[in-house]
Amino acid sequence: MKINHRFSIIFPIIAVILAIPMAVWAGGGGGGQFYSAGYYALVIETGLVIGAIFLGWLIKEKMGIHIPKLIQFPFLWAMCYVALRVILQPPIPFSLLAMYMGVCTIAILLYCSLTVDSWKDFSHPIAVMLREDHAKAKLSRYATFLIVPGLIAAQTYNQMLPSFGEPIELRTVHPAPPASINVHKKLVTLQTAENPFRIGDDGEYLKVGDESKYFGQNAWVDDAPKFLQQVKEGGIVFFGTAGCFFCHGDNLDGKGPFSFAFNPIPANFADPGTISQLQETFVFWRVAKGGPDLSREAFPWASAMPPWEKHLVTNEIWKVIIFEYWHTGFFPRTWE
Amino acid sequence: MSITRNGKKEKIGAMLLLSMMAMLILLPFAPINVSAQEEEAAAEGAEEATGPEMAKDVFYWDANGDPWEGPVSGPPAPELVYPDNYGTYGNFQSRTLLWISNQQHLYFGSFVLAVPMFVWVMELVGVVLYRKDPKLGKKFDDLAHEMMKISLTAYSVTAILGGVLIFTFLALYPGFFGYLSSIFKPVMHIYALLFILESGVLYVFYYGWDAMNDGCGDWKYGHMAIGTMLNAIGIVLMVMANTWVAFMQSPSGVDAQGRFLGDIWKVIHTPLMVPIVIHRILGNAAFGGGVVAAYASFRFLSAKTPEEKAHYDWMSYIAMFMGVLALIPLPFAGYWLMREIYAYRQQMGITLMGGLLAWVFIMQATMIATLFITVNYYLMQAMGRMPGYERYAPAFKWILAILVISTISWLTPHTLVMTPAELKAMGGAQHPVVGNYGVMSAKNTAINTMITTTVLTFILYQRSNINIKVPWAWKGNLFLIFLFVGAEINILFLGIYGYYIPANVRIGLSVPQVASTLTCLFVGVPVNTKMLKGATQIAPIRWGKMSVRGAYALFLLAVAFTWTMAVMGYLRSSVRLHWHVNEILRDNSPWAFTNPLGYAGNINSLNVMLFWTMLLFVFWLSALSAKKAPASVEEGAGVGKAVPAGSH
Known part of the structure; x- marks a missing residue:
């Protein structure tokens, strides 16, 4: 079946029209639960990519329509942009978007020049536009030399516009800890110290990883194993004594009732990029010393975390750490 | 040629030359013994006078687990002053x-x-x-x-x-x-x-x-x-x-x-x-x-x-x-x-x-991704001068797609540059989706995938202008497909599994991931080379005809x-x-x-x-x-x- 070339533009338009409601759904679908929204977005994106591939196949193989690479280029680029800017939710920062789009732009250029034929397909219309003297070529030449500088001018104008947003901060989220700290007049060497409440049923030190058998168990029953008893006491600190949940949230996801008053917002322990990347002693340092003791490289020291050593005893700090790992199901980092 | 073959004189000359070289190589090691002897003598002399001052090494330990002690043999590090x-x-x-x-x-x-x-x-x-x-x-x-x-x-x-x-x-x-x-x-x-x-x-x-x-x-x-x-x-x-x-x-x-x-x-x-x-x-x-x-x-x-x-x-x-x-x-x-x-x-x-x-590692990651993509791109361009490559050309864009997806995962930083407003909009320092690419599990998966893909491109390059003639060609092809798909499944599975286990075990996972990659290289390429035995060329490689x-x-x-x-x-x-x-x-x-x-x-x-x-x-x-x-x-x-x- 052959269809008129002019109609081929209809398919991308349909795809974009379909993408918009799906993107809106993905954006709001989580209703505050970013995880689910994120995964919906991922599923939709995968679906869209497969759909786009199928569409391409349909147009090329079944309908026999050849779309020149020069036309494919902006279309693919726009698809990447929509996927990363609109569908991927919550929105990624501009710096990351710029990086991703940079990769996509280069990749599409490589795609257009992969083989001798595809390069001809891509460059031939440009050569015609630059060299030929017939009316069509002239028209596209004038249009190009108006549109391209125009786009650059618009971009320059946008960049020069004064913005009233807060400036970008390259925060070091995990600054290097000191070699040792002094908590309640006791020296804790962060490289070697161990959590004294990481104990198994036999009362011995529980190796990291072995606590997985306690994940999902109820720590609040009377005959709970020793480890879970520590978890419970840590939980009491988290929800009671210290009230960590006000900022770090009931689910330890950094969305406590106070969290939205802070800038930057409190750490999300449920994220695989926070406590699961750190040693228990690192977390101990952060809890005990809080924002005021952040190291030099953690400039601009933007943290409202109080130094909890002033309010809790050492044991409570260690226990709340046990609780945080147990609740999120992550393991602290170890080197052995 | 000025030298006659099998000439005795020349052979003796060569042997002499080689032994001289060997001696020269050994020569630099001679002063070590001399200086060691001198030091020993000096240490003995000092010992007789006051006994050597012993000090603890900053790194080495002895058999008992105590810092290793050695005789102080040099001045302390100076406290440097500017200017x-x-x-x-x-x-x-x-x-x-x-x-x-x-x-x-x-x-x-x-x-x-x-x-x-x-x-x-x-x-x-x-x-x-x-x-x-x-x-x-x-x-x-x-x-x-x-x-x-x-x-x-x-x-x-x-x-x-x-x-x-x-x-x-x-x-x-x-x-x-x-x-x-x-x-x-x-x-x-x-x-x-x-x-x-x-x-x-x-x-x-x-x-x-x-x-x-x-x-x-x-x-x-x-x-x-x-x-x-x-x-x-x-x-x-x-x-x-x-x-x-x-x-x-x-x-x-x-x-x-x-x-x-x-x-x-x-x-x-x-x-x-x-x-x-x-x-x-x-x-x-x-x-x-x-x-x-x-x-x-x-x-x-x-x-x-x-x-x-x-x-x-x-x-x-x-x-x-x-x-x-x-x-x-x-x-x-x-x-x-x-x-x-x-x-x-x-x-x-x-x-x-x-x-x-x-x-800096993001910069490095950018460079490494550039290296692998460039190598693949070069091989694809090089195939352009091998008649018969058209059979494999449709695969190029998929290879590129895999490389790009890996690159995106490979490049994603753990610490993002963002304005406080962006941080709030995102709901935390880590993004719920792309934040997963910022950690080691994702990086290992990405780099192993990129290397495996590069090996695959090379295999395509090898057979680009060749008609395979071995009777077991279909078995060989099937084996290669299973090898690469299996390796990639293994790499992906271990990458995802890495999120659910402690860091020390996770580090260990990189070994089987690397093993998958290396198997593709050290088994896939030889099998492919074996398949090329007795093959006929569609046409010789047109050296010099590569695209600029x-x-x-x-x-x-x-x-x-x-x-x-x-x-x-x-x-x-x-x-x-x-x-x-x-x-x-x-x-x-x-x-x-x-x-x-x-x-x-x-x-x-x-x-x-x-x-x-x-x-x-x-x-x-x-x-x-x-x-x-x-x-x-x-x-x-x-x-x-x-x-x-x-x-x-």
């Missing part, structure tokens, strides 16, 4: 001047140490092939010879830059240099002597090339033996230069005050010395391959005749291939080095990977290598923070701060440009000195045969 112990040239930053001279010396040093490795391999390939096909053997021999010529010109530049570096040290950092020289005193002259030896062996190797070239006879093997020596000395030299750097990053063999404890081996064998050396050897080899490939591309682009074009097209392919062979294990060596750094000092590891310098994009891709490859070396050098240096020698000798100059990324990026780019400017001069000189007799069309056709991987 007394530091020099300046006007308003220039002394550190930046040193940085530039160091980097330039390192570039040329790496290059002249890497090229003999290639030359050795190429010469061996030439000798092996010579028996079956003298023409092809000679072609490889000529290639090796030409590579050596580039290296020779670069060698003198290296020596000059070494001099510049020493003078820069003495003029700008006399206090620091004085301390390090006092520590390394027992081996400093060995370094210098080895350098003389290296020069001698290099000149004999290069200028004796034609005189000792009898195809695959005794003289040729003698020549290869000299090449082996050249490489051995080169590697020892590199290791010795490296010990200074390793000592600065992770000192040992001294006490907490920085006093030398009498055992030079403990100073050399620091906690990070071995992984740094291994990483550097592989890095040098990859870099050397890249630079030679760029040279060949330069000659390819400027070639006037089709024969010349064919020769340099072929040469660029071979050099690229050798470089990539070294590039593939490089990420794993880097991974090992990083693990050792974490084991040595957790702070150092965190400063590198999660803290202050984490963004392919040649430029090789330039990009070489520049990316150079830039990666610059940025990682900055990283390795910066991680010491305000220390000249970590925790021993403090940097008290006004330049003790860590350079911002933007500044480092500019200096790195300046270094890269400076190096390439000098290198273009070297290329030009090499092209000028003697016009190489280009490969004839018949020879060009000869290399189009189906020969084992890496040799065509």
